[in-house]
Amino acid sequence: MKGKARCPHCRESVVVEVPDGATGEQIVTCPNCGMKFRVNVNEKYSWEEEAPMIHPSVHLKPKSMKPVIAGILLVIIFLSGIGISGILLFSFDTLGKMDTPSEFRGRVVDEGGHPLEGIKVEVIGHPGSDAVTDKNGYFILKNITSGEQELYITAEGYKNLTAKVFVLPMNITIPYEKFVMERGSGEIEQKGLLMRVLELGPLLAASLTVLSIVALVGGIMAIIRKYFIIGVIGAVVGTIAGLFTIIGFVLGIIALALIIVSKDEFESKPKEVKY
DSSP states (O other), X not given: OEXXXXXXXXXXXXXXXXXXXXXXXXXXXXXXXXXXXXXXXXXXXXXOTTOOOOOGGGTOOOOOSHHHHHHHHHHXXXXXXXXXXXXXXXXXXXXXXXXXXXXXXXXXXXXXXXBOSSOEEEETTOTXXXXXXXXXXXXXXEEEESEEEEEEEEOTTXXXXXXXXXXXXXXXXXXXXXXXXXXXXXXXXXXXXXXXXXXXXXXXXXXXXXXXXXXXXXXXXXXXXXOHHHHHHHHHHHHHHGGGSSSHHHHHHHHHHHHHHTGGGSBOOOOXXXX
């Protein structure tokens, strides 16, 4: 038995079907949006034995490419994140084994941040590779072997400083690394900026890999237009992962916006509504 009823979900008047001879409340499926709802056959519905069924595609909105584009952007974030993770894991190890002549730049200051002039800087294990700071506290070590090195910085009235640094090959340098001298006697140790990054490399790589995988899952859900919430979570996490890359952050923001504006295109799980 067929009859007309208004779907509480899509608000359309549609033709639904219940078993012949049915009475009371019956659960029916909307042919327009696919959601389930209850009708009371005993109420004044216009039941028509020969009423034509409405195909679900008649009232469905055309799908756009927004979720697909968002998914592709999240896949790009995943690929770039995995690439950066690989660089963090393997690049420093590779660079450290090159053993090529290079140079290292640094700056020596006191505990108040004031530059120290005339401070002697030596490379442990490499006699002759030394330098002296200028009036602004800067020094340049030339013909130093790339990779991990130890500097020995000494000055009268200050504690002897042993600094572990990482020297990039082919004279590639970063802004002057700063080393802080402490007044008094004895020995102290410090680590250069690149050495600290090197130690955090595995942790950063693992974190970025996990974030990238979440972004990939969100991207897949966006492409197949399922599980809107997972798509949003993937886009948000992808935006965070994008902070490690050059354009990933922007791509994540765009993907998130596209997913949100195309929310209606994601498949919803049919649910029963009682009223």
